[in-house]
Amino acid sequence: QVQLVESGGGLVQPGGSLRLSCAASGSRFSVYAMGWYRQLRGKQRELVARITSGGTTNYADSVKGRFTISRDNAKNTVDLQMNSLKPEDTADYYCNARADRDYWGKGTLVTVSS
Numbered sequence: 001q002v003q004l005v006e007s008g009g010g011l012v013q014p015g016g017s018l019r020l021s022c023a024a025s026g027s028r029f030s031v032y033a034m035g036w037y038r039q040l041r042g043k044q045r046e047l048v049a050r051i052t053s054g055g056t057t058n059y060a061d062s063v064k065g066r067f068t069i070s071r072d073n074a075k076n077t078v079d080l081q082m083n084s085l086k087p088e089d090t091a092d093y094y095c096n097a098r099a100d101r102d103y104w105g106k107g108t109l110v111t112v113s114s
Contacts, residue, residue: 004095006021006022006107008021013114028099034050034095037096047060049063067082068081092108
């Protein structure tokens, strides 16, 4: 069983930055692939960024060059640094851990608006 807790969401103006963090329980964090997904109301959840246990990353085309995912295996955390935010980045952001199955956090809301 893996528990995930997101933090760092909030309101930011277009062009601004936010850093999301996800804290994971368990002793096997380092072997999990971790990811950030987002979901707009009434739409499907979509991948934002993923990072493997070995540190390989991949990003949605819409966030490449603006977002950076990173992990700290000593702290059991995975972060998402979001720069140059746009109104279309507004969504609920969810942390994901891929272990024996997919685990999800409860989400954190990011609102990009002037």
